[in-house]
Each structure stands twice: as C-alpha cells, then as structure tokens.
Amino acid sequence: MSDENRREHGDTAPLTLIDTAAVHTLSLGCAVLGAGGGGSIRNGLLAAQQAIQASGPVRVVQLSDLPDDALIMPCASLGAPLVADEIVGDGNEGSRLARLVREHTGRAPDALMPSEIGGINGLLPVVWAAQTGLPLVDADGMGRAFSRMVQVTMELAGVPVSPCIITDHRGHSSVLRHDENEWVERAALAIASASGGLVSTTEYLMTAAAARKATILGSITRAFLIGKALAQSDPVETLLRSTSAKRLITGTVAEIRWQSEPRAGAATIDGVGADRGRSVRIELQDDILIATEHGRVLAAVPDVIAALGTVTTRPITAEQLRLGQQLSLLALSADPIWFSEAGLRLVGPKAYGYDLAHPHSLATTVAVTPPTTGPRAAVAGLISPPRRSKA
C-alpha cells in the first residue's frame, strides 16, 4: 500500500466483506473515482445487490494474505456506457471468464480483481465475485477510471496482456493471443463492436506475488471510504478531512464548449462564496482531465478530478455538466506509480492529446489547447455502428 493510501485509510481497517449495504457505499466511491467518466454506476449497483442477495456477501482479501502462486483474474467490461444502459449483461460473465481461464491456462483463478475501480467497472467484479464465490482482491489496475484497456499498472510492470479472454452477453467467447498490446486492444474493441458494443474481459492474468508489485493496493477500501464520506451531511468537508482530496474551487459552471473531432471540451467554473473572483478551467473528454487557473495547472490526469454537485452532493459526470450548475471540484492525487516517465506516457496529459507536462514534472504556466488527436485515435472503432446507405 502506498503512503498516500495508508494515510487515507487512517485507523480504518480494510474492508473485508461487501454486503448489500456496503456495495451501496462502495458505488458512491466508484462514482467519484470515475473522475467524471466511467459510465453510470446505477445498473452496476442493482446487479451487485441482486447477485449478493442470491449468492451472499463477497469476501475482500489483501494480496498479502494470499499465497504467492494464487492466480489473480483482473476483470472489467469494455464498451460504451450507452450500450451498458440497455444491454445490462447476464450476470454470469465472471463465471464464464473464470471457466475460460481454467480451460486456456490450465489453472482456475483463486481471486478476482477489478481492472478499474472507477465507475461501473468497480462494481461489476462484485457481481462476478458473488456469482463465482471467489474473493475479490483489495486492489485494481488504475486507481480510478481510464478510457483504455492498456492504461493499467500491470502494463507498466510488464505483466503480459495475453491471453486476453473475452465473453459477451450471449455467452460467446474469444481468446486473443497477441504479443503486441495495442493489437490486443484493437482486436478486443472490434469484438466488442461485433457483439453490439459491449463485452467483458480478463487480461494481465498474474500471480499474487506479481500482483503485489503490479497493482494499486487498497483500491476497494479506498472507494468504500470515499463513499462513506459522501453519505455524510457535508461530503466535501468530510472528504477533505478524511482523504487526500484537495478542493480546487466551489462555484458555478459559467461556460461549456464541446468539439466533436476528436470529442473534447472545456468548461469554466467561476467561484462563489470564499472563491468569488477565482476561475478554474477544466478540460473534458470522457473524463475530467485537467484543471487550470490562469494557465497554472492545479491538477491533471492521472490525478482524479471529480465534480460534486452543491445541491445534490453527488458526483457529476463530464457528460452531465450544464451551464449554471453549482459544484465543487475536488482533486485526489493519483498513486505515485503513475508519476514515472513510463506511467505519465501512458496516462498523463500527453496521452490524451494535450501538449502539457504533469505538474509533478513541470510547475510553470502553460496554455492548454484542445487536442487534435485523442486517446481513441489509436484505437479507432470502439463502437462503429454500420453506416446506413446514404441515399
């Protein structure tokens, strides 16, 4: 566990069991760690509650408590949130993935792990853990939500991505064995598209010994504690007190602009109350990526930048931002593993098309310009519905 996470956990013991009440708290934390993206958590919560009611609570274990050779199965869904809102899945995706892992590696997994703790992907592994009866490892590969399959700490640690095992909502399965990670991702996205826009996958299969060095530890407990803070009457103050979160500004959305190619936007938050006179600009794609004030970078991806509604006290996604909304912008520092050169190359501002160094490596003022290439320029075809004939 990193120092940062240890400080956040304070005296609180790690989460050991996820029941229907705990998963509700967890879902709020997953929404915050979605950093403005990560899809809607609501269906993930309903599915997790249904699975826990049917199969009992999910055990959460620390990697340090598992034998060195225990097989860890990272898992997540891959596709578009709009599709996940309609085709909500059959709930057995995890069981099928576990069976396929055994068939193709000769070993059954001993525990599941969320590849991505942010957004709905923080909750689907709870569904699958309940369903398989396997425990969930208190760790993940992102510490938040990112847009791409390869934006995980396992990639940095050199864990092989193959075999990448894919199942869709109708039980079809595919196994990808590619040496090049970009190719695996491209092929997986093509399969997602062929399956109607959504699949469930496992990749970066590894032992517990490898996972201890290749993942962000304590992610589930962290999300749970953030969720607990959100349930308090003053969530912003509670988050500032109990986590590493910093408040960037409290104010009004004064301006929003979106461009479509590549899809990116920017919004301006004008301060109210104690922040009157200040103005913070945020860069938006699927997530909230960068916050600047007069050209000074306040926080940037991979830091988590989350918007919390002042009236609703709930996280607001980039897509839901509207002119006039009252909100607080919070930043939670990313896990230090991301601040290496290779880490920032994978998930830093430049990976999203912004010619900007992360403030960890540069503390001068900069002008942020909208990207001309996006992260998906490299992975075009996430969903490409067939074009109708253009009569």
Place this chain on the structure above:
Amino acid sequence: MIRLGIDVGMHNVHAALADGQSVLAAAQVEAHDDRMRAIATAITDVLRAAGSVPAEIGAIVVGTAFASNALADTPDLGRVAVVRIGGPSTAAIRPMAGWPNRVAERIDAGSVLIDGGFDLSARPIAPLDERALIDFFSGLANPTGALAERVGVAISSTFSEMSPAHELRARELGRQRLGPATRIVTSHEIGGVGLIDRENATVLNAALMDAMDAFLMSIRLLLEELDLGHAVLACSHNDGSAMVAEYAQGLPVFTVASATATAARGASVLSGRSDGVMVHTSDSEVEVCTITGGSAAETMLEASISGVRVRHRSAHAMRLARPGADGAPVDFSLRLRAALQEALSQVPRFETAFQKDQPVALVSVGEAHAQFERLLGSLIPGMPTPQHPQFAESATAIGAACAPVHGTAEAIVELGREDSTKLHAQLELRARRQAIRAGADPSSIRMLEAVETPLSYFSEPMARFSVRAVGSLIEAAPA
C-alpha cells in the same frame, strides 16, 4: 374561449380560469375525503368569481396526483405481467429490482425474459422467441389460481428506440392469446434512456391504467353534471404541456410528476416574464426550477416516482425537504441558496439581462409561498426581489389553464451524416404527428429548436437528437 385549469393536490383542489395568457380568477377548496366533490366546488367557485358561465369554457386541463395516490394506496394499482425481450443478455438485473417491496408485491403478476431485442445499430441480438412468449401468455390466460384476476402486460425490449419490431410482435401475440381488451403497454411508447428505467416506467404505466380510467370517468361524469360536458378534456403532462384525455388515458405515467412543470408555467404567466426562476413551496418541500421561454427547464436525469427509478422528460427542479418541526437541518438555507444560484445562472442570458435590469423573475408560488417571503428576500444580496403575485398559491392550476400541447421525437444519430437534413425532416414530421395526437390544433403547430446531446465513449461522434413541436390545445366550438 376560456380555459379551465384544475390542480388536484393531496390536500387542496385549485381551479383557475384563463383567457389566453390572462388569468381571470382562481379558487381553492380543501379536498377532505371526497375529492370529486371538492373539484366540483372549486369549479363552481371559480366560475362565480370570474362571472363566467359553463358555455364559455372551451377546454379543461386537469393536473392530478391520482397516480401518486394510487402508488401510496396500493389497492388502486393494477397487477402487471412483465415481459422483457433481451434475455439472457439482461438477466443481471431482474424486472422491478430495487422497487419498494410494498409496490412490487402489489403489482408483480410474474415476469419472463425472452430471447430477442436489438443493439444500438438496430441489429437483432437474437431472433424473437415467439414460442416462449406464447407459453407465457398462455399461462396468464389460464391461471392455475381459483380466480383469474385482470392483469396488464408491460413489454420492453433492448434498444426499442432503435427498433420497436420485437415489442410490436410481442404485443400482437399477446392480443391474440389474451384478447383484444387486455391492457398491453410497450416501452417504445413510453420512451426514455436505459432499459431498466424505461421498463420501470412501462410497468408503472400498465399498473396505473385502471386507476386512470376510473379517474377520467369520474371527471367526465362530474363535468356533465356541471354542464361542462361540451368542453375538451385534457390532462397535464410531466413536461407541463396538456394532452387530450383520449391520448392521456393510455399514458398515465406521463401525468405522475406534472405539478412542477405546470406550476413553472403558472409562475411565468403570473409574473408576466418568460425567463426566471420559480420557487414552489408546499408543506413538505421546496422546489427550485428555472423557467425559460415560459416553460420549466427540462431534464432526462434520474428521477423517482414513489421510490421507483425512472428517467423521463420532466422539469429540472432541485428539491429540498423542508426543515421539520423538530428543528431545521443546519444546511437548509445554504442549500436553498445554492439551488437559487444554480437556477438563476441557468436562466438564458441572465447576467446581461439582470445587469440591464431587464425582466428576470424570481417567482415564489405554491401553497406555502407566504412562509418563505422573508427567507427568500434575505438569501442572496443582489438577487432579483422575489415576487409573490396574486393567485400565487394556485400557480399549478393557472399553468394547466395556459398549457400548450407538445410533440417530441428523438433519435440517436451519427454527427456529420450526409443525410442529416432528411433525418431532421423525418423527426419533425414525427413530432408534429405526435402533437396532433396529443390534441394540438394542426394550424397552430410550430417547431422549436432541435436539441443535440453528445454521447461519450464512441469513436464515431454520436448524439441524441431531440425535436419538439408546439401547438395550442384544440377547443370545443361555442355551445
């Protein structure tokens, strides 16, 4: 012609008369046990106050809490069999998951997951399993229990917005097995984003149809009694518009949350301002809502109808529970202030308009508006002075009397399509047709601006495209 607006609330009935956008009179009557009697008294009172006679009334628009009452008093709810087309791809969340037990137990007449449904590109996920459908319907037609209870059917398929074909075929099979009189609701008629939320609304709609019928029948009898049988009868829609009773009859779920948007229209009429903010107060809560162009600002965000999660077009209101008798939550004023700031800054061109002292209204309406006079006045320095116009407590009835008719059509489209003009024209035609079905006078219909909402996580830029037609409600010829 004069229009009569009626607001049937939990505790009081309000009636108002308006000639175009000018309010003639309003009346308020306590509801007690006999709601119909209270409605009759309110109508008689308001006619007397305005010096009008029934023959002058061309149309009557009723906003009612009957659906909320039915949900609170579950025996009024019908039982519903739930058909979901999209199994097994959607089995992770069963029908009616997360509903309050009391409501689910009353409504649930069994459910089935059927193979079929569509994906985002309107490709079938699987062929429709007609055999399984027929088996399910046959089970409903010949229940094993002693007495067959009348059961409605709610049919939802994945992406029915992209293709309703499986829902339509399932409805046809249902009619064949269960008889033409069976109430069958399909989710594409209800619309909305997300299978679970749309299915929830579809099931609620089916469960409320009997209560809606009973309510409309009582109202019609009452209107005959009051010599108002000639007037066009309409109901308030969740978006604050009016829809004729013949159209609304099959769509009760569109009436369950109409009060907020209708009150916003009333606030606009009463203040004479088309842009502003409404503060709507009742015994239990305060609603804050932006008014733009005379209508409530809208949202498609998550909402709850008596604990059932839905996502449908309704007023974008911020709701704050009023501080209870045992002491106010400390943050009530703070949250109310934030809500007002949010709503005010969502008024189009608010900054310039307000600086130039142009008309941006802060209108306080609702039955408890007087209790908030001091708090609202002191909340934000430099805010517009809150108005408490005459008849403010009857704003919802006034909004009903002045409501236009809407027709809306939506589609998910790729941006930059070469045939977008053609698609736009098709959507406009659909919206226009829907407005006519909802009771718009065809000669009055005009198109409002199209709204484009970008969708994330697509390599092809995609957007939800929404087009609206607006017209005025048809009226009966003078008697």
